[in-house]
Amino acid sequence: NAGVTQTPKFRVLKTGQSMTLLCAQDMNHEYMYWYRQDPGMGLRLIHYSVGEGTTAKGEVPDGYNVSRLKKQNFLLGLESAAPSQTSVYFCASNSAGSYEQYFGPGTRLTVT
Amino acid sequence: GEDVEQSLFLSVREGDSSVINCTYTDSSSTYLYWYKQEPGAGLQLLTYIFSNMDMKQDQRLTVLLNKKDKHLSLRIADTQTGDSAIYFCAEVNYGGSQGNLIFGKGTKLSVKP
Numbered sequence: 001n002a003g004v005t006q007t008p009k010f011r012v013l014k015t016g017q018s019m020t021l022l023c024a025q026d027m028n029h030e031y032m033y034w035y036r037q038d039p040g041m042g043l044r045l046i047h048y049s050v051g052e053g054t055t056a057k058g059e060v061p062d063g064y065n066v067s068r069l070k071k072q073n074f075l076l077g078l079e080s081a082a083p084s085q086t087s088v089y090f091c092a093s094n095s096a097g098s099y100e101q102y103f104g105p106g107t108r109l110t111v112t
Numbered sequence: 113g114e115d116v117e118q119s120l121f122l123s124v125r126e127g128d129s130s131v132i133n134c135t136y137t138d139s140s141s142t143y144l145y146w147y148k149q150e151p152g153a154g155l156q157l158l159t160y161i162f163s164n165m166d167m168k169q170d171q172r173l174t175v176l177l178n179k180k181d182k183h184l185s186l187r188i189a190d191t192q193t194g195d196s197a198i199y200f201c202a203e204v205n206y207g208g209s210q211g212n213l214i215f216g217k218g219t220k221l222s223v224k225p
Contacts, residue, residue: 004154033212040120042200042217043155058212090154099143099204099213103154 002026004104006091012110013081021076021107023091030096032074033058034066036087037106043090049074050096081111116216118201123222130188132219134201137182144177145202145213146186155200158186188221196223 007022023032034046045058049068063085065077074093078085088108092101117135124130136144142163147155161168161175161184168175174187188195198218205214 040217043215045212048212092155099145100157100160101155101213103147103156105154106152 004091004093004102006089006104006107008107009105010108012112013078014112015082017081018077018079019081019109020078021089021091021109023074023076023093023104024072025074025091025093025102026072027093027095027102028071029093029102030071031094032068033092033101034064034074034076035090035092036060036085037090038087046076046089081109083111085109086111116201116203116214118199118216118219120217121220121222123224124191126191126193126223126225128191130186130191130195130221130223132186132188132199132201132221134184134186134216135182136184136201136203136214138203138205138214139179139182143204144175144184145200146173146175146184147200147202147215149198149200149218151197158199191221191223193223193225196221 004025033048035043044060047066049055052071055066067075088106090106091104094101115137145160146158148158149155172189176185198220200218201216202213205212
């Protein structure tokens with residue numbers, strides 16, 4: 001099992017550009033999450049999904065969109081990147097009935 | 113609202129015990145978690161405790177839970193340089209359509225040789 005994987009590992013964007021971060025898990029988990037981690041701020045939940053075709057907003061959803069077309073994939077989109085979105089992004093997943101989340105290795109995004 | 117508080121830094125000498133403290137607000141949390149993040153990596157679950165327990169021991173790790181004070185601690189015995197990392201406390205938030213984890217800001221543990 002690869003667990004939770006994230007693509008890409010690093011990315012530099014110019015302000016206004018768009019991109020999509022891909023998260024994939026091979027554990028057949030129902031729930032998937034996108035977090036951002038900033039110095040001194042800990043982990044903040046952006047969006048999450050409780051199943052294929054469903055998504056919900058977390059604590060800091062503005063400027064991001066997500067899609068869960070397949071159970072194993074959870075995509076995070078930035079339509080028009082801003083410097084405030086410079087961060088490390090983590091994807092996580094867990095099975096229904098468990099709160100034990102498995103994390104991906106992270107994507108380091110810089111917006112200039 | 114829900115909030116999980118941790119001190120940001122802890123420095124210990126190799127071989128000493130480390131105690132990382134956390135306070136949480138949601139008294140209905142059934143599980144409380146400790147995650148470890150090594151430099152450049154994602155979070156890894158270290159251990160967790162059910163809310164009906166006071167203590168859980170797992171090799172060098174001891175988790176203590178004081179439900180009355182909503183205080184959680186993680187003790188690492190015989191701390192090694194490989195234990196240097198950021199440690200996150202997390203509680204379950206039952207708001208929304210399912211429970212989500214609320215993380216503290218993390219405690220950076222530095223172990224000096």
